[in-house]
Amino acid sequence: MRSAFVLSLLSMLLLSCTRGGNGYYGATQPKHGPDEAWSNFASEPETIDPSKAAEQVGGTLILNMFSGLTQGHPQTLDPMPDVAERWDISEDGRRYVFHLRKSTWSDGVPLTAADFEYTWRRVLDPKTGSRYASFLFGLKNGELFNRKALCIRAVGAASEAELRGVIEPLAAIEQLTLDPALDAAFVIIADPKARARVLRELPGRVKEMDGSEVGVHAQDDSTLVVDLEVPLPFFLHITKYYTAMPVPRHLLERLEREGQPSELWSRPENIVSNGPYLLAEAKFRQFMRLEKNPRYWDAEHVKLQRIRLSLIENYNTTLNMYEAGELDTIGPATTLPAEFFDVLRTHKDFFSAPYESVYFYWVNHHAPPVDNRLVRQALSLAIDRESLVRHVTRAGQIPSADIVPDGLGGYQALNTPFFDPERARALLREAGYGPEHPLPTVTLRYNTSEGHRQVAEAVQAMWRKHLGISAEIENQEWKVYLKSLETRDYQLGRFGWIGDYPDPFTFLELFTAHNGNNRSGWSSREYDELLRQANFQRDPAQRLAKLREAELIFARELPVIPLYVYTRSELIKPYLRGHTINYECRYMYKYWFIDERWYTSQPDDLLPHGFPPMPAKGGG
């Protein structure tokens, strides 16, 4: 702890010693030629296999190396055609037909709709071990396949009860669904042994799913038909997420034929991709070099020949290298401590923009006294979020007690009043707590980090000041902390949730009863039903109205206490142009170019750095 303190003091010293003079932080001329750029990842990507990646840097790399059905607009992130030239959406919003352009993999093999069919089944196949498989649970039968559901064929007119009668003597059923279109029934059995027993005892009748039941089919080389379980108005955003990027089936199958594990396909020496850049060189935990892919379908619009990515974790080192001109940006994954912003903010190459992510405290709905709604509301109203973001987090975060950020997918935020100590005290009295019967000590837990500690201490002080209650704060190492949340061994616990697509649903679905990420123990039939109904609404305005109704329930019940919307802060050299900041902090190298004479151009066409409004429409 002390070493960290001394370190940050020293870094502050370093920061204040900077003599820019011209208002920029360090070097303002590139140390490299005009056909390349130097950026940074804060860590080695865990994997570059799109089906398996589950973190920011791997995702950024994948989105620059692979090209999916759609791609995000660099500023608004709205889905634009990519490998899919155009698409048709059925009346009921449950069938998407994508028409693919002619394109090839980087080894010259044509890319077809079958590659997407193969990839998406691979993501859903539990054997692949995809941690983000749930991204494609919206596909018809997708979740069933991932849950290793058993399939009963030729059901005919048999009722659910009859089928249960057949299975239940052998195994406990978690879920049974009938699919009249396929003339089949699907049964989820959680216990693997019981599942094996059913397969053994009922041969011929019951089978394992093989993936062909999943709603993704290649009609021909250039047509991909996707069927959804329920309409998902934001589905096109899913198709541009890194988990949905295609993998080269021919390469995986070749490795298998050669007797190697096919999962090795994405190692640097094997990898084949189809996006703007190819992985030319990778030195583990040192750097990566991307070269322009001449076979990318839109290669003529890719400007830079080469991108060099350092892999530097320490933010001090990253800042030093940026200052010395060894980096053109600090990269999408470097997080700076709050103390730095006061100094950095004064530089012209510093940018800060809202990020689609909400900082909040989980509330355990089974742990007294916070199981009482009034207590939760009182705790929430006693947090002065305005002061918190101004004095503690200091990077321009947006104070908010809502779970859906304003403007997301055209959504108008509830704008719940977030600080009212008078009312907070009244609520606490109403809950039966006062000077003669004080609220028992509540414990606020957070994962070990200087930043989270500062926030927790501030909140603790606000509760003491405005409610007169004592709260304990307690830190736990990340994995231990996750375990505590999972086993619901906590009262209040810090968390952050990054939205996956610009739609209120990405935040609201977190609190549905069956969502595995819902750590609060709270659920409501009414809430779940509103969310379900919302997606069946044809009219976007009516849909948003339903979602708003759901958020009102959230705001009353408070399964979490939201504090603020995150921001991402970046340093970008003035000569690096074509980079735009978007609310997912997606770096798109194909738009980048180097302008050595940047100072001669008009400042306003230098970098379109303003934060774009959230897109007005939810999906296609």
Next chain:
Amino acid sequence: MLGFVVRRLLGLIPTLLVIVVTSFLVVRLAPGSPFSSERGIPPEVLVELNAKYGFDLPLHEQLLRYLGGLLHGDLGLSTKYPQRSVNEIIALGFPATLQLAGVALSWALCVGIAAGIIGAVRQNTGWDHGLMTAAMLGISVPSFVLGPLLVLIFSLTAYVFPPGGWGGLRHLVLPGITLGSYYAAYIARLTRAGMLEVVNAEYIRMARAKGLPELLIIWRHMLRGGLTPVVTFLGPASANLLVLSVVVEKIFATPGIGPYFVDAAFNRDYFLVMGIVVLYSVLLLIMNLIVDVLYGLLDPRIRYE
């Protein structure tokens, strides 16, 4: 002598076994899973992942499996980097750690011995006091202070060396100095003290009386006495250099294996943690053995029994 070494080497095996078994069990005691993250994993995917790494087996079976792999030099698979084996990760990172330690040690020896000689020969002069004050500072200033200071001076004020990263001797200078300075200071004090013991010895006076040049006296007669404590210090120092490079590697983004000490444990990357533990245990045990042997060679009073 040879018998002693062989006996000691055989003695290392049970020690190593105890270390491996204990750390294997301790690592598993920590709550949390290698696969947990903000976003929950679908249940069947978790089952498959656990099966892939053998985490679904009873703990004693996993331990036996691990020991079996260890016999063949197989350290298992990393869970954090699923396409890489622990052997590969160590093979990729260890050379960087070794190079860094090598540069640091060379720096420590060159600067330390030179300063020690000057201090001893010019005892109680301004030189001596100045150098020994510097040595005191070198011992007291921790690397996480020295490192950023060097960066401030040599990378940001005057761009002489890069502030971090990897790719040649240029990148090794600042981390090497940062890591080696403590040892340079220590060696300087050891050398000075060792030489002062012999500086007034009769054979030195004899050499002077013979009219030998002062430099030759220092080189041939005084250093031998002065360096004995330094040599014995080198064994544990080299081992410490390897272990303590953790901090320096973090500051300068050196792609060595130092950071895994902490990161692998935080990530619950069980096999990587074990791999690092095994590697360092073997290194430390062998270093200690070498020191024991050297003691005997330098000091005839010690016998190998």
